[in-house]
Amino acid sequence: MEGLNSNELQQLQKQYENRPMTVGDWVGSILLLLIPIANIVLLFVWAFGGNAPLSKRNWAKAHLLILAVVFGLYIVIFAAAFMIGLSSLW
Numbered sequence: 001m002e003g004l005n006s007n008e009l010q011q012l013q014k015q016y017e018n019r020p021m022t023v024g025d026w027v028g029s030i031l032l033l034l035i036p037i038a039n040i041v042l043l044f045v046w047a048f049g050g051n052a053p054l055s056k057r058n059w060a061k062a063h064l065l066i067l068a069v070v071f072g073l074y075i076v077i078f079a080a081a082f083m084i085g086l087s088s089l090w
Contacts, residue, residue, distance in 0.1 A: 017052075017053055017054050018053070019053055020053075020055065021053055042060075046060035047060035
């Protein structure tokens with residue numbers, strides 16, 4: 001890598017970012033998401049770290065968006081159930 005100039009390095013990085021994900025890459029990514037707490041950290045790293053291929057970055061951003069919506073729904077449902085429980089006490 002010592003003989004490469006900055007344009008060549010940028011070109012190599014762009015090629016890496018645009019490369020297609022293989023089945024093995026996807027299987028490895030999904031298996032890593034099975035690890036509690038690390039899965040959220042990995043999603044943020046893949047989505048906003050900049051080193052992951054473009055398809056993986058977009059997938060991680062979509063996954064984080066879905067998780068945020070589901071978490072929001074859980075909060076609304078929990079709050080509604082809590083309020084119903086409180087109202088039954090009066």
